[in-house]
Amino acid sequence: MEESALKFVTILVAAGRGTRAGGGLPKQWRDLAGRRVADWTLAAFAETGPVVVVLHPDDIDIPLPDSVHRVLGGAIRSLSVKCGLTKAWELGATHVLIHDIARPCVTPAVIAGVTSALADGAIAAAPGLPVSDALWTSDGETITGTRDRGGLFRAQTPQGFEIGPIAAAHDGFEGEAADDVEVARSAALPVTLTEGDEDNIKITHPADFDRAARILRARAQSGASKDPSTMDIRLGNGYDVHAFCDGDHVILCGIKVPHDRALLGHSDADVGMHAITDAIYGALAEGDIGRHFPPSDPQWKGAESHIFLDHAVQLATRKGFAVSNIDCTLICEAPKIGPHAGAMQAELARITGIEVSRISVKATTSERLGFTGRKEGIAAIATATLVSA
Numbered sequence: 001m002e003e004s005a006l007k008f009v010t011i012l013v014a015a016g017r018g019t020r021a022g023g024g025l026p027k028q029w030r031d032l033a034g035r036r037v038a039d040w041t042l043a044a045f046a047e048t049g050p051v052v053v054v055l056h057p058d059d060i061d062i063p064l065p066d067s068v069h070r071v072l073g074g075a076i077r078s079l080s081v082k083c084g085l086t087k088a089w090e091l092g093a094t095h096v097l098i099h100d101i102a103r104p105c106v107t108p109a110v111i112a113g114v115t116s117a118l119a120d121g122a123i124a125a126a127p128g129l130p131v132s133d134a135l136w137t138s139d140g141e142t143i144t145g146t147r148d149r150g151g152l153f154r155a156q157t158p159q160g161f162e163i164g165p166i167a168a169a170h171d172g173f174e175g176e177a178a179d180d181v182e183v184a185r186s187a188a189l190p191v192t193l194t195e196g197d198e199d200n201i202k203i204t205h206p207a208d209f210d211r212a213a214r215i216l217r218a219r220a221q222s223g224a225s226k227d228p229s230t231m232d233i234r235l236g237n238g239y240d241v242h243a244f245c246d247g248d249h250v251i252l253c254g255i256k257v258p259h260d261r262a263l264l265g266h267s268d269a270d271v272g273m274h275a276i277t278d279a280i281y282g283a284l285a286e287g288d289i290g291r292h293f294p295p296s297d298p299q300w301k302g303a304e305s306h307i308f309l310d311h312a313v314q315l316a317t318r319k320g321f322a323v324s325n326i327d328c329t330l331i332c333e334a335p336k337i338g339p340h341a342g343a344m345q346a347e348l349a350r351i352t353g354i355e356v357s358r359i360s361v362k363a364t365t366s367e368r369l370g371f372t373g374r375k376e377g378i379a380a381i382a383t384a385t386l387v388s389a
């Protein structure tokens with residue numbers, strides 16, 4: 001059958017707590033090479049049709065692109081898959097791709113291997129890789145035996161199915177299953193093996209974050225992760241000015257810098273962070289800080305500007321974008337910015353969750369010309385690039 005005759009719905013199971021990965025926040029919401037694990041996975045399935053994300057009750061309002069269908073999951077993976085299947089039925093799926101949101105490095109080739117097997121008539125198809133190492137048994141201290149590795153494969157996702165048979169298999173299944181192939185096999189469904197990929201790792205333990213980040217960065221540098229014909233790149237600029245007033249320090253890009261003047265403003269007057277925030281809103285065509293945090297509203301009086309920047313980054317994520325880089329220039333005769341630029345970049349990286357190597361803070365004087373030259377205040381200009389996730 002032509003693949004276009006099949007209606008695929010992707011179910012991303014994301015209701016787990018990621019206890020083995022540690023780190024406080026469930027692994028799917030943690031940063032990985034500049035965007036959340038979940039955002040990489042969502043980007044990998046941008047072309048396969050509607051996407052259902054199965055969520056834990058604590059995460060039901062987490063920022064996700066508007067196009068995503070959210071459903072509540074269950075206490076174990078197979079119950080979460082069942083919740084996703086119900087939604088996929090409602091969306092009119094003929095076939096489903098069930099994928100761990102914690103596998104952000106899945107490749108187009110792995111996905112295509114599964115979808116083409118289903119288009120060729122398979123009821124079920126799943127990627128795997130042959131076990132290449134020798135296998136032992138051990139009591140933890142000594143090797144107690146060997147096992148034949150022949151015919152053994154390592155399971156991956158996405159696992160693809162005709163929706164009717166896999167839904168029926170789940171309905172008849174009791175207990176816990178490692179994956180949906182196990183559920184399918186318990187109902188005697190034949191499952192076609194497709195080609196997995198060494199890079200399609202599941203983030204399970206803390207060290208997996210570094211490994212996945214290396215894979216994704218290497219891909220991005222080679223341009224392999226993006227299809228230039230579908231990539232959406234947005235550029236935004238921001239400009240802000242604050243006048244000096246009496247005081248003994250200024251806040252610039254989140255860092256307290258000692259100075260013989262302070263900056264006057266409704267909030268903390270962080271002119272650099274305001275310009276960056278406006279650049280992100282600009283790239284999203286979402287106005288500026290004043291639109292989202294009106295100066296007439298007393299609740300923002302004296303507010304710390306990281307609140308505004310965090311909001312802009314979250315809005316970008318909700319609209320399906322990741323901030324790729326930021327460049328900010330502070331224009332003033334004093335204070336000297338150079339000694340603080342590294343700390344400013346680190347603070348901006350912390351707030352935005354992007355790599356510090358993608359953030360630039362620099363400064364210039366205006367050669368004693370104009371209001372900055374007369375030391376009446378500080379101006380900042382910023383540029384931000386956003387890429388579709």
Ligand SMILES: Nc1ccn([C@@H]2O[C@H](COP(=O)(O)OP(=O)(O)OP(=O)(O)O)[C@@H](O)[C@H]2O)c(=O)n1
Binds near residue numbers: 203
């Ligand atoms: N009740 C559950 C349990 C797991 N999952 C999802 O199933 C996938 C694979 O499971 P695993 O790696 O075991 O994730 P966690 O359960 O989050 O991890 P841990 O066992 O370390 O807590 C993950 O995408 C996870 O979010 C789910 O949707 N619902």
Ligand SMILES: C[C@](O)(CO)[C@H](O)COP(=O)(O)O
Binds near residue numbers: 156157202204
């Ligand atoms: C579904 C799965 O990712 C297939 O490899 C895996 O079985 C689920 O995770 P777990 O680590 O085995 O709990």
